[in-house]
Amino acid sequence: MADFKSTIDSAFSFQGDSILIGTAMLNKEAVVNTPVRLPLNMVSRHGLIAGATGTGKTKTIQHFAESLSEKGVSVLLMDIKGDLSGIARPGVSNPKIDERVAKIGGEWKPKQFPVELMSISGEKGLRLRATVSEFGPLLLSKILELNDNQQGAVTVIFKFCDDHQMPLLDIKDFREVLRFITNEGKENIKEYGTVSTATAGVIMRKLLELEQQGGDIFFGEKSFDVNDLLRKDSNGQGFINIIRLCDIQDKPKLFSTFMLCLLAEIYKSFPEMGDKAAPKIAIFIDEAHLIFNDASKALMDQLEQVIRLIRSKGVGIYFCTQVPSDIPESVLSQLGSKFQHAMRAFTANDRKDIKLVAQNYPETEFYKTDSLITEMGIGEAMISVLNEKGIPAPLVHTLLSPPVTRMDILTTQEQDEIVNNSSIARSYNEEIDRNSAYEMLKNKIQPDSAPPVKTVEKPSKKVGEDGGLDISKRIAEVSKNPVVKQVARELTRGLMGMLFGKR
Numbered sequence: 001m002a003d004f005k006s007t008i009d010s011a012f013s014f015q016g017d018s019i020l021i022g023t024a025m026l027n028k029e030a031v032v033n034t035p036v037r038l039p040l041n042m043v044s045r046h047g048l049i050a051g052a053t054g055t056g057k058t059k060t061i062q063h064f065a066e067s068l069s070e071k072g073v074s075v076l077l078m079d080i081k082g083d084l085s086g087i088a089r090p091g092v093s094n095p096k097i098d099e100r101v102a103k104i105g106g107e108w109k110p111k112q113f114p115v116e117l118m119s120i121s122g123e124k125g126l127r128l129r130a131t132v133s134e135f136g137p138l139l140l141s142k143i144l145e146l147n148d149n150q151q152g153a154v155t156v157i158f159k160f161c162d163d164h165q166m167p168l169l170d171i172k173d174f175r176e177v178l179r180f181i182t183n184e185g186k187e188n189i190k191e192y193g194t195v196s197t198a199t200a201g202v203i204m205r206k207l208l209e210l211e212q213q214g215g216d217i218f219f220g221e222k223s224f225d226v227n228d229l230l231r232k233d234s235n236g237q238g239f240i241n242i243i244r245l246c247d248i249q250d251k252p253k254l255f256s257t258f259m260l261c262l263l264a265e266i267y268k269s270f271p272e273m274g275d276k277a278a279p280k281i282a283i284f285i286d287e288a289h290l291i292f293n294d295a296s297k298a299l300m301d302q303l304e305q306v307i308r309l310i311r312s313k314g315v316g317i318y319f320c321t322q323v324p325s326d327i328p329e330s331v332l333s334q335l336g337s338k339f340q341h342a343m344r345a346f347t348a349n350d351r352k353d354i355k356l357v358a359q360n361y362p363e364t365e366f367y368k369t370d371s372l373i374t375e376m377g378i379g380e381a382m383i384s385v386l387n388e389k390g391i392p393a394p395l396v397h398t399l400l401s402p403p404v405t406r407m408d409i410l411t412t413q414e415q416d417e418i419v420n421n422s423s424i425a426r427s428y429n430e431e432i433d434r435n436s437a438y439e440m441l442k443n444k445i446q447p448d449s450a451p452p453v454k455t456v457e458k459p460s461k462k463v464g465e466d467g468g469l470d471i472s473k474r475i476a477e478v479s480k481n482p483v484v485k486q487v488a489r490e491l492t493r494g495l496m497g498m499l500f501g502k503r
């Protein structure tokens with residue numbers, strides 16, 4: 001016992017900053033005041049939070065998020081079940097928490113944290129959106145699961161729009177260009193390549209599918225600036241950004257698309273920091289199997305690549321799921337910290353999973369890992385983290401710290417309060433339908449009946465003798481407008497090309 005405590009004490013005493021996870025346990029009893037910690041410089045090595053339903057995974061995320069925010073690290077929570085919003089309000093003590101805290105040591109002070117509620121659908125919160133242009137041809141093709149030939153057509157369309165400074169903001173824009181180049185614009189596209197009617201038809205159908213999954217809500221302006229995830233409050237605490245995804249469970253494709261887009265955007269926007277620094281942000285993905293279940297091989301490869309690269313940008317990603325085998329091996333092998341809550345052995349398959357999990361943990365003289373995995377209590381976990389030098393710390397059965405915020409959801413009124421008090425939500429939630437490819441092409445076809453547009457002045461003289469059918473002239477006129485110019489520049493600023501173009 002003395003041996004155990006001194007082993008843990010020395011393994012988890014770090015020179016740099018760290019966050020407290022809980023207190024070590026031996027023979028299923030808490031060893032009072034034997035802190036298990038995660039060094040801050042290892043947060044960006046990613047992690048896994050696994051365990052059966054009701055074993056405490058979400059509370060682990062909640063405590064983790066609170067501790068990071070306190071250290072000035074921002075947090076992004078993918079809240080699928082909607083049970084993390086309580087972090088915006090102080091917790092209420094109860095005898096169970098008091099008992100837990102007495103074993104862990106230290107004091108428990110109820111507290112609330114700065115929270116921004118976000119949504120990619122109709123839920124309350126700041127609306128996260130991205131333009132089709134920002135997505136770029138490769139990623140868009142991947143989501144639509146297009147073959148090489150169809151992807152070629154999409155690339156042609158992007159290039160065409162790029163050259164003619166036609167911003168592709170939403171799906172409506174893309175569809176209109178697709179329609180245009182297979183009809184009256186056939187000649188205009190010739191120098192770029194051919195897009196057959198059949199190919200256009202397939203793409204059109206896939207776009208429709210995406211729209212039915214809610215993809216049209218996600219595409220458009222104002223596109224989200226990922227640097228807004230890194231805000232701090234006046235006390236220097238990192239914001240906890242909660243993306244409410246309660247209505248996305250039956251839309252796995254939209255979820256994985258969104259995740260990939262967000263990660264790619266973060267990768268593109270954040271500066272390189274090297275491996276050693278404190279993290280900028282930690283991202284927690286609850287019910288992570290949803291991302292992987294329906295993802296195509298191509299999407300998976302991209303995800304795996306982003307996860308590998310994003311580490312050096314100071315970004316840690318934590319996957320939360322019931323069994324580790326929900327996560328593909330290629331991703332699993334990149335996860336530095338593991339929080340394994342209890343697993344349940346109902347079926348032969350379960351027992352196989354448990355055996356595998358136990359085998360994957362480091363050898364330990366203190367525990368019988370495979371039996372302990374099924375016997376741990378709620379709010380306990382087998383913890384395997386990296387020490388501050390990046391070497392695995394000993395596997396330790398841990399009684400986990402309780403959250404200091406509310407362990408329950410917010411009321412509708414409380415949610416409204418947060419959204420209304422947000423300093424940035426309003427600017428993102430305004431509806432903008434700026435002049436883009438759709439309007440530009442529509443205008444061209446009916447120059448006289450087209451409504452005067454908001455941001456682009458109508459050309460003073462009639463365009464072309466042929467009643468406006470000369471697209472190059474028309475576009476030249478429109479693109480003199482500074483707003484359009486600016487969008488066109490955005491259009492070419494990488495389009496995730498640096499990440500996806502190389503492959």
Ligand SMILES: Nc1ncnc2c1ncn2[C@@H]1O[C@H](COP(=O)(O)OP(=O)(O)O)[C@@H](O)[C@H]1O
Pocket residue numbers: 051052053054055056057058059060063097100378379380400401402403407
């Ligand atoms: N670290 C903890 N501290 C205090 N209570 C906890 C802790 N972890 C779990 N619990 C208790 O267990 C319940 C279920 O935990 P939860 O995190 O929702 O499980 P899961 O996400 O694995 O389904 C919580 O409502 C809470 O009462």
Ligand SMILES: [Mg+2]
Pocket residue numbers: 057058081
């Ligand atoms: Mg949960």
